[in-house]
Amino acid sequence: MQNFEFQNPTKLLFGKGQISSLKKEIPAYGKRILLVYGGGSIKKIGLYDKVINELKEIGAFVIELGGVEPNPRLTTVQRGINLIRENQLDFILAVGGGSVIDGAKAIAAGVPYDGDVWDIVTSKVSAPSNSVPIGTVITIAGTGSEMNGNSVITNWETNTKAFFNSNHVLPRFSVLDPELTISVPRDQTVYGSVDIMSHVFEQYFHGSSNAPLQERIGEAILRTVIETAPKLVNDLNNYEYREIMLLNGTLALNGLTAMGVSPDWSTHLIEHAVSAVHDIPHGGGIAIIAPHWMEHVAAVRPEKIAQLGVRVFDLDPTGKTDAQLAAEAIQSLKNFWESIGAPTKLSDYGIDDKEIELMTERSMLADQIGSYVPLSKEDVRNILRNSL
Numbered sequence: 001m002q003n004f005e006f007q008n009p010t011k012l013l014f015g016k017g018q019i020s021s022l023k024k025e026i027p028a029y030g031k032r033i034l035l036v037y038g039g040g041s042i043k044k045i046g047l048y049d050k051v052i053n054e055l056k057e058i059g060a061f062v063i064e065l066g067g068v069e070p071n072p073r074l075t076t077v078q079r080g081i082n083l084i085r086e087n088q089l090d091f092i093l094a095v096g097g098g099s100v101i102d103g104a105k106a107i108a109a110g111v112p113y114d115g116d117v118w119d120i121v122t123s124k125v126s127a128p129s130n131s132v133p134i135g136t137v138i139t140i141a142g143t144g145s146e147m148n149g150n151s152v153i154t155n156w157e158t159n160t161k162a163f164f165n166s167n168h169v170l171p172r173f174s175v176l177d178p179e180l181t182i183s184v185p186r187d188q189t190v191y192g193s194v195d196i197m198s199h200v201f202e203q204y205f206h207g208s209s210n211a212p213l214q215e216r217i218g219e220a221i222l223r224t225v226i227e228t229a230p231k232l233v234n235d236l237n238n239y240e241y242r243e244i245m246l247l248n249g250t251l252a253l254n255g256l257t258a259m260g261v262s263p264d265w266s267t268h269l270i271e272h273a274v275s276a277v278h279d280i281p282h283g284g285g286i287a288i289i290a291p292h293w294m295e296h297v298a299a300v301r302p303e304k305i306a307q308l309g310v311r312v313f314d315l316d317p318t319g320k321t322d323a324q325l326a327a328e329a330i331q332s333l334k335n336f337w338e339s340i341g342a343p344t345k346l347s348d349y350g351i352d353d354k355e356i357e358l359m360t361e362r363s364m365l366a367d368q369i370g371s372y373v374p375l376s377k378e379d380v381r382n383i384l385r386n387s388l
């Protein structure tokens with residue numbers, strides 16, 4: 001293992017009716033609030049009214065920033081920063097999915113920073129320690145943004161999707177009520193399930209050694225998703241399945257399985273580049289790219305993919321090489337994702353080879369990306385071509 005520091009102070013308020021915790025939690029941070037939400041799903045499910053009632057009970061002054069896009073945009077973040085500065089607000093309540101929460105984190109970090117918030121998003125400068133405090137109400141299982149310090153923002157003018165990570169934007173608390181996720185439509189439920197699995201993969205396929213516990217925790221999350229997702233997509237109103245998936249999503253990306261290892265993240269960098277150019281749903285892009293990434297790296301390091309096959313997809317290793325097991329594991333993963341209705345080709349989203357160069361360029365944060373198997377530009381171009 002590598003040396004590591006770990007601190008995750010986010011308080012989780014999990015279960016039915018936990019929305020009523022807002023009036024207890026928020027006053028510690030102030031009563032002048034920016035309420036951030038997305039395109040309207042929270043109004044359809046009656047959550048907006050519940051939140052407003054909670055805020056009324058504590059006599060809060062509320063300014064709203066609605067309409068945060070899936071794949072949240074820099075321009076929206078800049079609007080949020082201005083609203084906080086103009087109205088001297090002291091707390092951000094983000095109600096929605098990963099996009100809303102990520103947008104809120106970038107706003108939080110941008111307020112005390114004199115320069116352009118894009119400097120923070122692209123990690124040119126660190127998020128300030130006096131970032132505005134955030135609380136969240138998560139409405140869709142997947143990103144884990146409710147318990148991590150990541151924020152992923154798109155600059156649509158330059159077709160760049162960048163991310164930063166900082167403990168200073170970790171939510172102070174997050175409400176996780178599985179009932180609020182029951183209205184998530186089938187396609188978004190599939191994308192969330194894929195995203196959770198891919199977060200495990202990114203950390204499972206690390207460039208370090210001697211991390212058996214972290215890997216076993218990851219495998220437990222994967223097995224739980226594989227057991228639950230097929231039942232959930234055929235029974236979207238099932239509370240028990242929703243609660244299992246919600247906790248899976250949180251634990252898959254809250255730092256637990258990244259302890260002591262250097263995660264890979266190539267698949268995510270490539271997907272972020274695809275959605276920065278074509279604005280497709282994150283989990284949909286991941287479902288297409290991850291198996292092609294695995295095929296590419298299996299040629300160099302099949303062993304961990306073989307391990308995944310045996311421990312997660314219950315493959316029989318008798319008499320098989322790592323390369324054979326890895327090939328079977330990748331096929332099992334493809335079959336599983338196809339069985340729950342995930343997309344399999346970029347052309348499913350109408351994407352052809354025209355923008356391959358731009359997407360390759362945008363994937364390369366450095367000359368090489370990834371740590372399980374470092375990828376060159378040429379490798380990334382091939383993975384994208386195979387994904388078409």
Ligand code: NZQ
Pocket residue numbers: 037038039040041042045068069070071072096097098099100102139140141142143144145148150151152180181182183184185188192195253268282283
């Ligand atoms: O905008 P509204 O109307 O709320 O609708 C959303 C949106 O259309 C809808 N939705 C959310 N909750 C719902 C619901 N619809 C009905 N009922 C509900 N309860 O679902 C759609 C997708 O929402 P979004 O927030 O975009 O989804 P997700 O949570 O998957 O977030 C995706 C974003 O997170 C980033 C992705 O790149 C993408 O920008 N990521 C963030 C990460 C992080 N912070 O750690 C890690 C991830 O790997 C990922 O990169």
Ligand code: ZN
Pocket residue numbers: 143195198199268282286
């Ligand atoms: Zn993801």
